[in-house]
Amino acid sequence: MPQHPGSVPINLLVKVKGTPLENADNIDPFIFVRTVAVARIMMPKSYVRLSAGRESMDEATQALCFFAGANSVFFGEKLLTTPNVQSENDMNLLARLNLRPQTSSTPLTQETDRGEPISGHVERAVGAE
Numbered sequence: 001m002p003q004h005p006g007s008v009p010i011n012l013l014v015k016v017k018g019t020p021l022e023n024a025d026n027i028d029p030f031i032f033v034r035t036v037a038v039a040r041i042m043m044p045k046s047y048v049r050l051s052a053g054r055e056s057m058d059e060a061t062q063a064l065c066f067f068a069g070a071n072s073v074f075f076g077e078k079l080l081t082t083p084n085v086q087s088e089n090d091m092n093l094l095a096r097l098n099l100r101p102q103t104s105s106t107p108l109t110q111e112t113d114r115g116e117p118i119s120g121h122v123e124r125a126v127g128a129e
Contacts, residue, residue: 004045009074010036012053029061033068040069047072059093066097 012032015022039048049072050057050065057065073090094100
């Protein structure tokens with residue numbers, strides 16, 4: 001691609017009853033983390049977003065994803081048809097990882113210029129909180 005996309009959502013399969021993949025094998029957490037790392041390497045200017053499936057990820061897997069290059073999460077109680085991690089849990093994990101939510105004073109990116117909300121973006125903190 002001549003230009004990196006502004007947003008690259010990476011989903012962990014959510015097995016929804018009645019869908020063709022409801023009985024699919026679980027995805028190995030290390031393979032998922034490697035996928036995040038490859039996305040970061042291949043698209044360094046994009047927001048690599050952890051999106052669907054975080055409800056089934058443990059904190060260690062989510063932490064590894066951030067260390068591998070994810071710099072954004074979809075934040076809020078529900079993602080389309082499946083539940084999302086509760087906001088309080090996200091904030092506790094971010095604090096433990098020394099990450100902080102992006103504020104409105106942070107420069108906007110390509111995707112926000114197209115009208116996408118930035119409420120769920122996180123970035124690495126500078127120094128200790």
